Amino acid sequence: xxxxxxxxxxxxxxxxxxxxxxxxxxxxxxxxxxxxxxxxxxxxxxxxxxxxxxxxxxxxxxxxxxxxxxxxxxxxxxxxxxxxxxxxxxxxxxxxxxxxxxxxxxxxxxxxxxxxxxxxxxxxxxxxxxxxxxxxxxxxxxxxxxxxxxxxxxxxxxxxxxxxxxxxxxxxxxxxxxxxxxxxxxxxxxxxxxxxxxxxxxxxxxxxxxxxxxxxxxxxxxxxxxxxxxxxxxxxxxxxxxxxxxxxxxxxxxxxxxxxxxxxxxxxxxxxxxxxxxxxxxxxxxxxxxxxxxxxxxx
Numbered sequence: 001x002x003x004x005x006x007x008x009x010x011x012x013x014x015x016x017x018x019x020x021x022x023x024x025x026x027x028x029x030x031x032x033x034x035x036x037x038x039x040x041x042x043x044x045x046x047x048x049x050x051x052x053x054x055x056x057x058x059x060x061x062x063x064x065x066x067x068x069x070x071x072x073x074x075x076x077x078x079x080x081x082x083x084x085x086x087x088x089x090x091x092x093x094x095x096x097x098x099x100x101x102x103x104x105x106x107x108x109x110x111x112x113x114x115x116x117x118x119x120x121x122x123x124x125x126x127x128x129x130x131x132x133x134x135x136x137x138x139x140x141x142x143x144x145x146x147x148x149x150x151x152x153x154x155x156x157x158x159x160x161x162x163x164x165x166x167x168x169x170x171x172x173x174x175x176x177x178x179x180x181x182x183x184x185x186x187x188x189x190x191x192x193x194x195x196x197x198x199x200x201x202x203x204x205x206x207x208x209x210x211x212x213x214x215x216x217x218x219x220x221x222x223x224x225x226x227x228x229x230x231x232x233x234x235x236x237x238x239x240x241x242x243x244x245x246x247x248x249x250x251x252x253x254x255x256x257x258x259x260x261x262x263x264x265x266x267x268x269x270x271x272x273x274x275x276x277x278x279x280x281x282x283x284x285x286x287x288x289x290x291x292x293x294x295x296x297x298x299x
Contacts, residue, residue, distance in 0.1 A: 032094035036102055040088060043106055044081040047074070050117065050131050057124055069120040077113045080106070107151065115158050122172045125163055126182040132159070133186070137193055145201075148194035152187070159183045 051074040057063040058070065084106055091098060118128035132155050163179035166172045247259035264280075271278045 029094050032099060033088060033091075036088045036094065036099065037085065040081060040084050040102070040106070043110075044078060044085075046131070046134055047077040047081055047113070049134075050077075053127065053131070054117070054121065057121065057127070063124045064122050065120050073113060073117050073120060076116075077109075080109045080113075111154060111158065114155070115162055118159065119162055119166050119170070119172075122166070123174060125159075125166065125174060125179060129159065129182055129186040133189055133193070145194060145198040148197050149191070152190040152194055155190070156183050156187060159186070 051070065054063075054065060054070050054074075058065050058067065084102060088102065114128065114132065118125045121128060160180055160183050163174070163183075164176055167174050167176050167179070247255055247262070249256045267278050
């Protein structure tokens with residue numbers, strides 16, 4: 001019976017510890033999903049702002065972009081953002097592989113949309129660089145320094161090559177030299193963002209390491225506290241056993257002289273406090289019992 005109770009208690013302790021250790025994993029998964037959703041919503045808003053700016057260029061006659069082109073690019077861009085949102089919502093476990101897929105997958109889509117968009121802008125292609133900085137500021141927060149430089153270089157190359165293709169082959173209006181100048185002005189700002197993203201990534205890694213160490217220390221402290229509680233329970237049980245042994249006769253299990261003297265002291269103090277008397281009754285069980293006990297002692 002006692003063994004079964006101990007096994008049941010051990011099982012509950014193991015279940016509790018597994019539950020405690022599972023809570024941080026659940027919180028991390030929930031936190032990753034929340035961050036991914038927030039960033040994807042920001043991407044959606046960035047595409048929407050770009051769409052509004054393009055419509056403004058169209059309605060004010062700044063660019064000869066066509067409404068069909070705006071509709072195509074905006075549908076593809078906004079649709080991709082919505083698709084990523086659905087993927088994040090459906091995904092139950094947010095692994096690092098999935099997180100990287102979402103971030104860099106969205107960036108790959110952005111590069112394609114960026115190429116199509118700035119070509120369709122025609123006369124105001126340089127406006128695309130301002131929105132490129134906004135996108136880089138968002139996506140580079142999850143990239144390392146080398147990755148950030150590659151992404152910035154890719155955007156710059158697409159801007160220059162695309163401008164050359166649009167002006168020379170598509171015969172769009174504009175100056176290729178001016179587009180190169182805009183891109184060279186864009187590079188220092190983008191590289192500065194790369195530097196900031198590296199600092200941010202390093203600080204985030206340090207914070208993550210410190211948090212992980214704190215969680216491990218908390219788990220270790222929780223285990224030690226559980227051991228201390230178990231030791232305290234065993235100590236209290238031992239103290240109770242010692243107390244019972246000290247006031248009972250080992251042979252008969254009856255109260256011994258120590259308990260009698262303690263109770264006499266308590267009753268004496270109560271009598272003095274209340275002004276009442278108390279009595280001690282001594283009963284002689286008889287000679288026969290005494291003879292029987294003497295006989296048992298001799299044998």
